[in-house]
Amino acid sequence: MTLPGKIAEAVLVRRCQEDEQLNRRLFQLSRRKNAWKSTARRFKAIGTGLKTTQRNFTKRYNPSDPQRDIIWVDDEGIPALMSGSSDIAGIEAGIQVKVSLYGIGYIVDDLTRNRYEVPMLYFPINNDFEKVIDRLVKEQRAYVFDVETGDYRGIRVGEDLVDIRAYDYDAFEEVRDYYPIVYGLINEDIDLVDLVDIAQGNGILENTVLLTALSASNVETIILE
Numbered sequence: 001m002t003l004p005g006k007i008a009e010a011v012l013v014r015r016c017q018e019d020e021q022l023n024r025r026l027f028q029l030s031r032r033k034n035a036w037k038s039t040a041r042r043f044k045a046i047g048t049g050l051k052t053t054q055r056n057f058t059k060r061y062n063p064s065d066p067q068r069d070i071i072w073v074d075d076e077g078i079p080a081l082m083s084g085s086s087d088i089a090g091i092e093a094g095i096q097v098k099v100s101l102y103g104i105g106y107i108v109d110d111l112t113r114n115r116y117e118v119p120m121l122y123f124p125i126n127n128d129f130e131k132v133i134d135r136l137v138k139e140q141r142a143y144v145f146d147v148e149t150g151d152y153r154g155i156r157v158g159e160d161l162v163d164i165r166a167y168d169y170d171a172f173e174e175v176r177d178y179y180p181i182v183y184g185l186i187n188e189d190i191d192l193v194d195l196v197d198i199a200q201g202n203g204i205l206e207n208t209v210l211l212t213a214l215s216a217s218n219v220e221t222i223i224l225e
């Protein structure tokens with residue numbers, strides 16, 4: 001995951017902890033199923049690549065998870081499952097988080113290749129969500145596997161591909177405000193030492209950037225997939 005993606009992961013997890021209604025809405029999105037308030041309250045959002053998850057839910061920590069950036073677990077760390085699952089077997093609920101200035105080049109190919117089995121939540125930093133949809137319509141080959149019917153179907157906007165601004169505009173603006181740091185890294189105005197210093201005392205950056213910086217060999221590794 002890219003640095004902006006890691007930041008978005010941390011922001012969304014924190015926002016879900018702060019806002020019960022947002023937690024319920026994203027929980028429902030991840031499961032592709034409505035949920036009672038009492039059910040949603042039993043589950044908390046955690047980021048599969050965050051330091052807090054590594055510390056509190058070690059078994060669920062997986063920074064290289066190719067499918068899920070955010071999942072929902074109960075107090076015992078048991079994950080929520082998607083609609084169509086049973087108590088014995090099923091697909092783990094979750095959300096894939098994407099952040100980009102140029103969604104056409106970044107996420108369209110993943111969607112047309114049916115790369116993800118969970119919904120994609122997109123942060124269109126350059127306000128290009130509609131352009132992404134237009135390209136998908138032109139491609140006419142974007143499909144997802146429907147766990148309830150067992151068949152493939154066309155992508156549904158708002159269900160399979162979701163604009164974060166429809167759920168939490170404040171989260172969108174917060175992530176967008178971190179972009180000067182990303183540009184600083186790209187332009188070499190900020191190096192990894194600066195990045196660690198900037199992260200100190202910032203809950204979001206400490207949860208994501210420090211872990212990334214310490215494991216990365218160069219700036220390109222941090223910023224790009």
